[in-house]
Amino acid sequence: xxxxxxxxxxxxxxxxxxxxxxxxxxxxxxxxxxxxxxxxxxxxxxxxxxxxxxxxxxxxxxxxxxxxxxxxxxxxxxxxxxxxxxxxxxxxxxxxxxxxxxxxxxxxxxxxxxxxxxxxxxxxxxxxxxxxxxxxxxxxxxxxxxxxxxxxxxxxxxxxxxxxxxxxxxxxxxxxxxxxxxxxxxxxxxxxxxxxxxxxxxxxxxxxxxxxxxxxxxxxxxxxxxxxxxxxxxxxxxxxxxxxxxxxxxxxxxxxxxxxxxxxxxxxxxxxxxxxxxxxxxxxxxxxxxxxxxxxxxxxxxxxxxxxxxxxxxxxxxxxxxxxxxxxxxxxxxxxxxxxxxxxxxxxxxxxxxxxxxxxxxxxxxxxxxxxxxxxxxxxxxxxxxxxxxxxxxxxxxxxxxxxxxxxxxxxxxxxxxxxxxxxxxxxxxxxxxxxxxxxxxxxxxxxxxxxxxxxxxxxxxxxxxxxxxxxxxxxxxxxxxxxxxxxxxxxxxxxxxxxxxxxxxxxxxxxxxxxxxxxxxxxxxxxxxxxx
Amino acid sequence: xxxxxxxxxxxxxxxxxxxxxxxxxxxxxxxxxxxxxxxxxxxxxxxxxxxxxxxxxxxxxxxxxxxxxxxxxxxxxxxxxxxxxxxxxxxxxxxxxxxxxxxxxxxxxxxxxxxxxxxxxxxxxxxxxxxxxxxxxxxxxxxxxxxxxxxxxxxxxxxxxxxxxxxxxxxxxxxxxxxxxxxxxxxxxxxxxxxxxxxxxxxxxxxxxxxxxxxxxxxxxxxxxxxxxxxxxxxxxxxxxxxxxxxxxxxxxxxxxxxxxxxxxxxxxxxxxxxxxxxxxx
Numbered sequence: 001x002x003x004x005x006x007x008x009x010x011x012x013x014x015x016x017x018x019x020x021x022x023x024x025x026x027x028x029x030x031x032x033x034x035x036x037x038x039x040x041x042x043x044x045x046x047x048x049x050x051x052x053x054x055x056x057x058x059x060x061x062x063x064x065x066x067x068x069x070x071x072x073x074x075x076x077x078x079x080x081x082x083x084x085x086x087x088x089x090x091x092x093x094x095x096x097x098x099x100x101x102x103x104x105x106x107x108x109x110x111x112x113x114x115x116x117x118x119x120x121x122x123x124x125x126x127x128x129x130x131x132x133x134x135x136x137x138x139x140x141x142x143x144x145x146x147x148x149x150x151x152x153x154x155x156x157x158x159x160x161x162x163x164x165x166x167x168x169x170x171x172x173x174x175x176x177x178x179x180x181x182x183x184x185x186x187x188x189x190x191x192x193x194x195x196x197x198x199x200x201x202x203x204x205x206x207x208x209x210x211x212x213x214x215x216x217x218x219x220x221x222x223x224x225x226x227x228x229x230x231x232x233x234x235x236x237x238x239x240x241x242x243x244x245x246x247x248x249x250x251x252x253x254x255x256x257x258x259x260x261x262x263x264x265x266x267x268x269x270x271x272x273x274x275x276x277x278x279x280x281x282x283x284x285x286x287x288x289x290x291x292x293x294x295x296x297x298x299x300x301x302x303x304x305x306x307x308x309x310x311x312x313x314x315x316x317x318x319x320x321x322x323x324x325x326x327x328x329x330x331x332x333x334x335x336x337x338x339x340x341x342x343x344x345x346x347x348x349x350x351x352x353x354x355x356x357x358x359x360x361x362x363x364x365x366x367x368x369x370x371x372x373x374x375x376x377x378x379x380x381x382x383x384x385x386x387x388x389x390x391x392x393x394x395x396x397x398x399x400x401x402x403x404x405x406x407x408x409x410x411x412x413x414x415x416x417x418x419x420x421x422x423x424x425x426x427x428x429x430x431x432x433x434x435x436x437x438x439x440x441x442x443x444x445x446x447x448x449x450x451x452x453x454x455x456x457x458x459x460x461x462x463x464x465x466x467x468x469x470x471x472x473x474x475x476x477x478x479x480x481x482x483x484x485x486x487x488x489x490x491x492x493x494x495x496x497x498x499x500x501x502x503x504x505x506x507x508x509x510x511x512x513x514x515x516x517x518x519x520x521x522x523x524x525x526x527x528x529x530x531x532x533x
Numbered sequence: 534x535x536x537x538x539x540x541x542x543x544x545x546x547x548x549x550x551x552x553x554x555x556x557x558x559x560x561x562x563x564x565x566x567x568x569x570x571x572x573x574x575x576x577x578x579x580x581x582x583x584x585x586x587x588x589x590x591x592x593x594x595x596x597x598x599x600x601x602x603x604x605x606x607x608x609x610x611x612x613x614x615x616x617x618x619x620x621x622x623x624x625x626x627x628x629x630x631x632x633x634x635x636x637x638x639x640x641x642x643x644x645x646x647x648x649x650x651x652x653x654x655x656x657x658x659x660x661x662x663x664x665x666x667x668x669x670x671x672x673x674x675x676x677x678x679x680x681x682x683x684x685x686x687x688x689x690x691x692x693x694x695x696x697x698x699x700x701x702x703x704x705x706x707x708x709x710x711x712x713x714x715x716x717x718x719x720x721x722x723x724x725x726x727x728x729x730x731x732x733x734x735x736x737x738x739x740x741x742x743x744x745x746x747x748x749x750x751x752x753x754x755x756x757x758x759x760x761x762x763x764x765x766x767x768x769x770x771x772x773x774x775x776x777x778x779x780x781x782x783x784x785x786x787x788x789x790x791x792x793x794x795x796x797x798x799x800x801x802x803x804x805x806x807x808x809x810x811x812x813x814x815x
Contacts, residue, residue, distance in 0.1 A: 236753075238771040261584075261597075261776040268775070317583055317598045379758075386758040387769075391598055393759050394579045405757045407671060 030225045030513060034531035038249045039234040041256060042382045042410030043207045048187040049174050050124055053132035053450055054414055055255050055431060055520060058171055060210045061187075062524035063229060064107075065174035065195035068098055068117060068153075069165065073528050076517040077435070079169035083112070083196065083219075093160030093472075100151045104219040106177045107200045114153040119178035121145040121155075130418075132450025133172035133433055137442045140469060141167070159470045162477075166434040171521040198224040198527040207233050218527075225513075225530035235410075237262060237384060245269040250508040255429060255520050256383035257281055257503020259320045266506060276506045278322070280332050282432045282519045284440060285314075285323065285498040287392065288417070288425035292455045295373055296423065300364045302492035305424075307349050308361035308399035309392065311498050318387040322502040326350035328485045329437055330500040333518070337437040337478055339485040347489050361399040372400040379405055379426040380413035389426035417453045425453065429501055435518045437481050441465040444495045445488060454494025460487055544801075551801020557794025565611040574601040576608035576761035584777045594779040596769055602779065605761040606787050612762050613791065616673065616746045617739040620680030624742075625735050627681065628688025633727060635689070636696035637719055647693070653686040662745055666754040673756050676749060680742045688734055692727050699726050729806035736799035740792045747788050763788050 044056040049065060052058075070082040081087065084098040104112040124135040125142055141161040146154045157164060167173070176187055177194050184192040193201035196219065199212035210231040214224055232249065234240045241262050243249045247270070252258060257279060258266065267276050289296035289305060296302050311325040324330050326345060329338035344350055348357055365373060377396075379389040386407065393403040405426070408416060416422060430451050432439040443450050446465050447457040461484065468480035489497075507514055510532045517523035545552045564571060574581075578600060585595040593602040635643040653661075665679035699705060700723065708718050749755030750764030758765060763784040770781025 238768075238774075261773050265773075265775050313579070317579060320583070320597075381753055381758075386753075387598055390577070390759045391579050394577050397577075405671075405759055407753070407758060 028512065028532070030528075030530040031532065032225050032227075032530070034226050036226050036229045036250055036511065036526050036529060036531070037232070038229075038251050038254065039232045039240060039243065040210065041240070041254065042235055042380075043233050044210075045206070045411035046188045047190065047193060047204075049172060050120070050131050050134065050176065050187060051129070052414070054410065056410065058133075058521050059231065059254060059524055060204070061174075061193055061195070061201065062171060062197075062521075063199040063212050063224075063526055064193050064197045064201045065176065066197050067169065067171065067173050067175060069169040069173075070171070070525075071169050071517055071519075071522040073513075073515065073523050073525070076515055076523055079165050083117070083175055094157045096155045096157070096164070097148070098153050098155070100153065101219050102151055104196050105217050106180075106196055107194045107215060108177075108180075110177065110179060112175075112177070112196050113150045114147045115150075116178045117153045117175055118145050118147050119181055120175045123176075123181065124173070133443070134167075134170060134174075136448060136450030137163075137167040137170065137433055137439065138173070139448065140442065140446075140466065160472060161469055162472065163434065163436040163438040163469060166436045167439075169522075170433040171519075171524065172433055198525055199229060202228065209233065220527070224527045226526065229526050235382065241265065244274075244506065247273070247508070250511045251506065251514065253505045253507065253514075253516050253520070254524075255281065255283065255431065257322070257501070257505055259384070259503060260322065261320065263504035263506070270506075272509070274506045274508055276504055277516075278502065279505050279516060280330065280500065280502050282330075282333050282435065283429045283501045284328075284330075284432075284444065285388075285427060285429050285501050286444065287496040287498060288422070288428060288454045289494050289496065290420060290423055290454050291457075291494045292420060293423055295368070295375065296454075296494070298368060299492040300368060301373075302494065302496070304361040304364035304399055305396070305401070306492060306496050307357040307364075308401075309349075309395050309496065309498065310354050311350055312352060313395070314388060314391055314498050317391050318384050319501065319503070322504075323499045324502070325499040326497070327500055328489055328497050329440060329481065333432075333435060333500070334437045337481045339482050339489075344485075344489065349489065358398055365400040369400065372402060374402045374404070375423045376406050377403040377424045377426045378413065378416065378422040379407050380410050380428070381407040382410045382413075383429075385427050392426050420453060420455055422453075427498070428453075431520050433519060433521060438465070438469055441468075441484065445493065452495070456494035458487075458491070458493070544805075548801035548804060550797050551804070554794045554797025554799075554801060557790060558798050561610055561614060561791055561794065564607055565614040568607050568611045572601075572604035572607040574604040576600065576605045577759055578604075584773065586777070587779050593783045594777065596766070596780050597773055597777065602766070602783055605766060606763070606783055608761040609763045609766065609784065609787065610791075612673065612756060612760060613743045613746060613788075616676055616680065616756075617742040619677045620684060620742045620746075621735050621738045623677065624681040624684025625688040625731065625738055628685035628690075629692040629727065629731055629734075631685065632689035632691065632693030633696040633719065633723055636693040637700050637715065637723060639700075643693075646689075650686040650689050653682075654690065658683050659745070659748060662749055663752065663754055666749055671754060671757050673760065676746055676755050679749075680745060683745065684738055684742065688738075691734060692730060695727050695730050696723055699723050733799060733803040733806060736795060736802055740795035740799065743791055743795070744788065 040056045040059055042056050044060045046052055047060055049058055049061050067082045068084045069079050072078040072080040083100055085101050087096055087098045089096055106112055123129055124131045125139055141157050141164050143156045143158045148154055180192050180194045190204045198215055198218045200215050202213040203211040213228045234243055244252055244266050263276050289302055291297055315323040315325040331338040379385050389405055396403050430443050446462050464480055464484040468477050471477040471480055511529055512532050513529045579598045581595050581599040583597050583599045585591050587594040591601055596602055635646045662679045662683055669675040705722050708722050746755055747764030750762040751768050755764055756762040766784035767781050
């Protein structure tokens with residue numbers, strides 16, 4: 001009798017452990033109702049998800065639109081269908097045929113069809129249309145988009161490209177209604193936010209609030225679970241932290257991540273009610289200089305800044321050490337596509353102690369400006385950018401560059417940067433659209449890159465990025481990316497890398513069914529989240 | 534020298550609180566004047582560890598970027614005093630001249646100019662200052678310009694009312710009867726008689742200007758972010774209220790102490806120059 005009793009006890013322990021384990025949460029039945037609350041770090045002003053590059057824009061409309069594909073909310077590393085029910089690839093890897101869900105309706109009641117997909121991607125791929133995210137990623141790969149019938153659409157690629165599916169799954173590649181584009185010309189105004197997503201765009205109060213309401217006709221029956229989502233516009237760390245501590249926002253899974261002191265303060269205030277975790281947010285931190293304007297039209301001065309800035313200090317002070325200094329690609333995010341950090345740390349510009357680099361940088365500045373140099377340094381007054389800018393100015397001073405800060409409100413800053421109306425941008429984070437290494441170069445470094453605000457053009461960079469995009473062999477692709485990283489880190493780029501940003505997020509434990517994505521842009525639709533009592 | 538000491542003794546006896554205010558203001562002026570010598574480190578040096586609490590090496594601690602707070606508070610005195618004095622010099626002087634001239638000549642020009650003053654005074658001061666800074670852009674000189682615009686109407690209104698009574702006085706009439714030009718009468722007889730009020734107005738408004746500058750910087754629209762402004766230091770302090778309370782405590786104390794000192798001194802000067810209060814009845 002002893003053995004069966006022991007077995008029963010063991011079974012009981014296993015059962016109790018299993019029921020109490022975190023995995024058990026996934027077994028709970030989702031509840032309907034409630035409002036999810038979170039925040040935007042600034043006011044988006046413009047809402048065109050095809051034409052903008054600010055997270056605030058993407059976040060403002062994330063749950064309103066659907067893509068053809070998406071990163072799986074339940075498994076963020078996997079690309080799954082969204083409006084596309086399924087898809088197939090031709091044998092040569094150059095043709096993708098997407099079969100669309102039937103019976104999908106736009107939020108205004110109009111029927112959705114493949115014509116909408118074509119209209120959206122024709123717009124994104126139009127060489128005259130500046131699309132810094134989805135368009136910049138797809139233009140090098142996609143030759144054309146064709147309608148086969150009302151529910152089938154075909155993408156023809158210029159070459160077989162491994163990053164195509166990850167890029168198409170990006171939250172920036174949203175499908176807009178053809179009739180809405182025809183009516184408004186763009187997607188900037190609130191009235192143009194007619195999507196097929198789980199939520200309808202309900203309200204936009206400038207500088208204050210963005211609100212969505214449940215779409216009862218969402219094409220995935222039963223979703224979403226919650227009645228709506230409210231995004232408060234909260235500018236500045238202290239305001240954001242105060243809202244988090246007071247329980248006014250249910251999650252902090254957006255840029256800028258919390259710093260360690262903020263995370264500790266929140267954990268003390270909310271205790272067990274929240275789950276706080278350290279995260280890599282797939283975002284590079286760069287300093288831009290304008291190659292079309294003096295003095296940084298001179299490669300010597302770009303190189304001087306490249307050498308003179310102390311990346312370790314810029315990560316250690318304003319980011320409280322949360323980040324990977326010097327890396328052009330972060331090994332944590334793209335694995336061995338990133339140049340090994342041991343090699344990067346020994347390169348001029350990154351090596352410590354800093355004395356030799358500062359002396360060399362000073363020499364380069366004195367060669368062209370014996371009395372030093374005065375410049376205006378632009379910065380958006382969001383996140384901790386002003387802190388970063390102040391440390392940067394102190395570092396530039398050491399190499400003979402005296403900077404005067406000029407700060408901009410978020411959207412105004414983007415407008416100025418887009419026009420190239422700056423000499424130096426003290427700091428700007430650029431989040432990757434996909435986990436593929438190609439994302440960095442199509443966003444920041446190629447001539448046609450969506451955020452090539454410094455108007456840098458280096459034929460070798462363009463060539464290597466293009467060859468890496470076309471390369472099917474993984475090892476050869478890695479070698480091409482290593483060569484590309486060595487070339488940029490050894491040269492005088494306009495986007496001077498500082499490192500990769502990390503930080504802390506929190507989720508209110510009442511918010512169930514939510515998983516952080518690999519990019520801050522993904523999994524912001526809240527289609528599968530629900531609120532526990 | 535003996536006369537000066539006697540005057541100081543008299544001031545101390547009659548206005549002890551004013552004397553305390555005077556000492557605080559003197560200390561502020563000395564700190565501002567000798568900031569390079571007094572500050573142990575550069576106000577923008579980021580070379581020290583962050584969040585060091587007050588101690589032997591850093592008496593007021595370091596901030597989140599590793600800057601010495603004592604050095605920044607000392608340099609902040611220079612910025613605050615510069616903004617306060619410059620804006621008062623421009624704002625109260627321009628406003629005073631405007632009020633005196635308008636009062637002296639009277640008529641339609643006076644009425645029209647007072648309606649302009651009404652409009653400016655109807656706007657909430659901080660909203661007006663914020664709008665001006667948003668339009669002008671962030672710089673110390675633009676803060677002074679915004680404050681000048683803010684201070685001008687109050688000074689114009691105050692000194693106008695005083696000039697209205699001076700205009701009717703016998704010595705002004707006598708000067709006019711002797712053939713003095715209007716401008717000579719204003720320069721030699723009206724303006725000197727507004728001086729006491731001007732001084733009181735200036736003293737009180739320096740404190741007001743320092744607070745407005747700190748408020749603008751606190752809201753991110755004052756001096757450029759890297760300048761050691763007390764208001765901007767307060768903003769930075771709110772990022773780590775629990776972890777590093779010294780970051781907002783010391784700039785906050787500096788603002789409070791300065792405003793306290795200037796107000797005490799201003800009140801004392803007002804009491805001394807006001808004939809109704811001179812008898813010590815207040």
